[in-house]
Amino acid sequence: MRFLVLGGTAWLGGQVATAALARGHEVSCLARGTSGSPPDGAALVRADRDDAEAYDLVGRTDWDVVVDVARQPGHVRRATEALHDRCGRYVFVSSLNVYADHATPGADESAALLPPLGGDVMENMETYGEAKVACEQHVLGAFGQDRVLVARAGLIGGPGDVSGRTGYWPLRLARPASGDGQVLVPDIGDHATQVLDVRDLAAWLVDAGASGTAGAFNATGETVPFAAHLDAARTVADHHGALVTAPEDWLTEHDVQPWMGPRSLPLWLPEPEYAGFADRDNSAARAAGLTLRPLEETLADVLEWELAEGADRSRGAGLTRAEEGELLEDYAQEQPRDPRRRSTAP
Template sequence: MKLLVLGGTAWLGHEIARHAVERGHDVTCAARGRSGAVPGGASFVDIDRDDREGLWRVAGGRWDAVVDVSLQPGQVRRAVRDLRNARYYLFISSGSAYADQGPAGQDEDAPLLPPLDADIMDTMEAYGPAKVACEQAVVEAFGPARSMIARAGLIGGPGDGSGRTGYWPLRFAHPSDPSGAVLIPEGPDLPTQVIDVRDLAAWVVTCCQEQRGGVYNAMGESRSFADHLAAARRVARHEGPLVTADAQWLHARGVGEWAGPRSLPLWLSDPDCQGMNARSNKRALDAGLVLRPLEETLEAALEWEEAQGPDRPRRAGLTRDEERELLAALSG
C-alpha cells in the first residue's frame, strides 16, 4: 500500500507511520517537520498546509490511502480537494465532535456539534465544531464507502506529552510524601476511557489496508476511576496509603480536573462530562480494533515518563511540592 500520512512528525501520526512501515507499506509523511522527525523507513515531504497551495508536492501521488490528523477545517478542505485522486481517506476525529458529553453509552449515531464554518479554528473551544467540519469535508469529497472517520477518545501510553496517562503510574512509582501516601480525588465510580496509542495506530493501518468505510468511536474500554488507579498502582508496585479528598476541598485549593498544571489528571467530576469517558466502542471492536490490557498501557506510559526524567516540568498533574502541601493540609 502506498500510504500518505498528513502529519507523522508528532505522536499519533508518527505511530501510524511506524506501524505501516513495519508492515512493509510504502509510507510518506507530509508535514512542516517542526514537531519532530518521521519514523525510520518513511519518506518525509516538507509541506505547509496553511499555504493554500501547500500540498502541491504530494498532490500528484497515486495514494492507496491518506491518513489525516488535522484539526483545521481549511487544511482538510484543501487536502480533500488536492488529493481527490487518492483511493481512500481516513480522518482522525475526536469524541469532542459530539454535541452531548453527558449520557453514558452513546454510539456513533449520537448528535454532533454544528460544524465550524471558518477555515481556521483559533481557540480550543472550537475544537469539537472544527473536527465536525473536517469530518464533513472528508465524507463529502470521498463518500462514506471510500472514507473513514475515527473518533478517538483519550489517547494514552508511551509518548503522551499531555502528561495525563503518565501521571498516575509515575506518582505511584514516586510518591512525593515519605510515607508513600498518594493524594487521589473522591469519585471511585467516575468513568475513564483510554485507548493505547499503539492500538489505535495499528487499527488505523488495518483499516487503510481494508479500505474500511464508515464512522467509528476509536476508544478504549470504559473503566471506573478506582479501577484505573488500581491498575496504575499495580504497575508502579505502590503499597502506600491512598489519601482521598473531595471535589469541594480540592477545588477550593485550586486543584483542577482532567488535565493541565495543578490538576488530578483524568478526574472529571462534572455529570455533564461523564459520557465522554463512557462511549460505546462496540462498532470499532466489531471492526477489528484490538485493545491491550490497561496495565500494559500504563506500564509503557510509566517507562516513557521515567525515560523523560520524572522530575522534569510536566504538562499535567500536581508537582511533588504541591502534592506534599495538600497532603499536609489534609492531615493537619
C-alpha cells in the same frame, strides 16, 4: 499499498507511519519537519499545510490511503480538494469532542454532533469540537461515505504522551510526593475512564484503511472505573502507600483542576455533565478490528517512558510534587477525624 500520512513526525502520526511500515506498506509523510523526523523507511515531503501549494507535490501521485490527524478545518479542506481524485481511502482522526452531549454513558456514534465551525481556522481550544466536526464534513463532502473512515478518538495514552494525562498516575504512584508514600486522589472511584493505547489506535487506522473499512467509529479504550484504573497503576508502579481520597468540592476549593493542565488531577471529570465522556460505546470499532491491549501494559510502558524522560520535568497535566505535598498537609489538617485514606492492605 501506498500510504500518505499528513503529519507523521509527531506522536500519533509517527505511530501510524511506523505501523504502516511494519506491515510492508510504502509510506510518505507530509509535514514541516519541525516536530522531528518520520520513522526510518518513510519519505518526508516537507510542506506547511497553511500554504496553498502544500499539496502540489503529493497531489501528482496516486495514494491508496491518506491518514489525516488535523484539527484545522482549512488544512483538511485544502487536502481533500487536492487529493480526492488521487486517493482511494481517506482515514480521518476526529475526536469525541464532536458530540454535543457528554452526559450520557454508553452513547454510540448516532449521538448528535456539535454544529461545525464556520471558518477555516480554530482560534482556540474552546471550539475544538466544532472544528473537528467541520473537518469531518470536509472529508465526507470530498470523498463520500464509502471512501472515508472517521475515528472519533477518546483519550489516547501510552509512551510518548506529552499531555501527561495517562502517565501521571503511574508516575506519581512510583514517585510519591510524601515520604510515607501517600498519594492524593479525587474521590471518584466509580467514575468511568477510557484510555486507548496509541499503538493500538495506529495499528487499527492502518489496517482499517488498507481493508477499506468505512464509517464513523468511537475509537476508545475499555471502560474502566477510576478505582480499577488506579489499582492497575499501583500494580505497575509497585505502590504500597495510602491513597488519600479528597472530595471533589474540596479539591475545587483548593484550586485543583480536573482532567488536564497545571495543578490538575488527570482522569477526573465533573459529573453529571461529563458522565459519558469516558464511557462511549466502542463496540462498532471493535467489530471493525480495533484490538485493545491490557491497561496494565499501557500503564507500564508509559511509566517506563516517563521515567526515561525525567520524573521531575515540567508536565502538561497533574500536580507537582510540591503542590501535592502542600495539599496533603492541608487535607490532613482540615479533616483530622476523617482522613479518608484507602487501605493498601491486601
